[in-house]
Amino acid sequence: MKTVKTIVLILCALAIASVQAKTWQVGVALANFDLNFVSILRTQMVHELDSSGMKGQFSDAKGDVALQVQQVDDFINQGVDAIILNPVDTQGVRPMMEAARRANIPLIFVNRKPEVKLAGQMAYVGSDSALSGKMEMEALAQRMNYKGNVAIIMGALSNEEARERTRAVEEVIAAHKDMKVVEKQTAKWQRNEAVDVVSSWLLNGTPIDAIAANNDEMAIGAIMALKQAKKEHVLVAGIDGTPDGLQFIKSGDMAVTIFQDAKGQATGAVQVTRAMLDKQKTAPYNWIPYATVTQANYLQFEQKNQK
Numbered sequence: 001m002k003t004v005k006t007i008v009l010i011l012c013a014l015a016i017a018s019v020q021a022k023t024w025q026v027g028v029a030l031a032n033f034d035l036n037f038v039s040i041l042r043t044q045m046v047h048e049l050d051s052s053g054m055k056g057q058f059s060d061a062k063g064d065v066a067l068q069v070q071q072v073d074d075f076i077n078q079g080v081d082a083i084i085l086n087p088v089d090t091q092g093v094r095p096m097m098e099a100a101r102r103a104n105i106p107l108i109f110v111n112r113k114p115e116v117k118l119a120g121q122m123a124y125v126g127s128d129s130a131l132s133g134k135m136e137m138e139a140l141a142q143r144m145n146y147k148g149n150v151a152i153i154m155g156a157l158s159n160e161e162a163r164e165r166t167r168a169v170e171e172v173i174a175a176h177k178d179m180k181v182v183e184k185q186t187a188k189w190q191r192n193e194a195v196d197v198v199s200s201w202l203l204n205g206t207p208i209d210a211i212a213a214n215n216d217e218m219a220i221g222a223i224m225a226l227k228q229a230k231k232e233h234v235l236v237a238g239i240d241g242t243p244d245g246l247q248f249i250k251s252g253d254m255a256v257t258i259f260q261d262a263k264g265q266a267t268g269a270v271q272v273t274r275a276m277l278d279k280q281k282t283a284p285y286n287w288i289p290y291a292t293v294t295q296a297n298y299l300q301f302e303q304k305n306q307k
Helices: 002-018 036-049 065-078 094-103 127-141 160-174 191-204 214-230 243-251 260-277
Strands: 025-030 055-060 082-085 107-110 120-126 148-154 181-187 210-213 235-240 254-259 283-285 291-292
Touching: 025 065, 025 160, 036 055, 055 065, 055 210, 065 082, 082 094, 082 260, 107 283, 120 260, 127 160, 127 210, 127 235, 127 254, 127 291, 148 160, 148 191, 148 214, 160 181, 181 191, 181 210, 191 210, 191 214, 210 214, 214 235, 214 243, 235 243, 243 254
Parallel strands: 025 055, 025 082, 082 107, 107 120, 120 283, 148 181, 148 210, 210 235, 235 254
Antiparallel strands: 254 291
């Protein structure tokens, strides 16, 4: 009898040790590896998952929402313990939310806030899109002495952040009677597309005093188009504070950018994931603050969004 009890105790101890030693498997579904900001997110999450003792599997949706839905299904079928999702389309997340709910696994959104209410084992880690647009345009308006024509370059319109940043920029402009929006077009977050958009505006001959871009990549594209056309004195602003963006701040070609903390978002997403897996209490929305960056203070941010 003592032998049986001893064996049972040993088996229980082994079972407990096995649970304690479990390495959580996390599927990380990202919108597009080619986007500079997403690339920084990815690099930091790899580091943070490793530091937290978790294993990560990464997928690239290449900007295709249908592909991303399939990738999330694949993660679930592979038996991951949680999923971190940077959605292609912030309005098209319901299929992935339902799949995670059915599988009873945590789903943590990062960087792009879903336009659906979160409940249960779901959370968002990121920043307030509208606030970045407001901060960008307020800083740009000050540089313009609150008068002049503004052109807006928008990100992909399937993203909440593109629509919210644009709306906030327009609200700031509308508050000043001597300012107005003269052009507005999407460049889908891409530098090369922004070159084409701004080049087209310049050919049309519309007087432009400033360009507010929804991200740094498109702001850089605008600067490149302005340089090609030898157009000086047009102020350009971006959002993200990427390493490339900060170089254009340093040179004076970009007037302002709004620092979005990619590493903070990535670290926060992994920490919330771990807390959920450990059955700790978590908040549904976890906000990471922004900061305004100009030539006067860019040195404070040089190392923060490095890959």
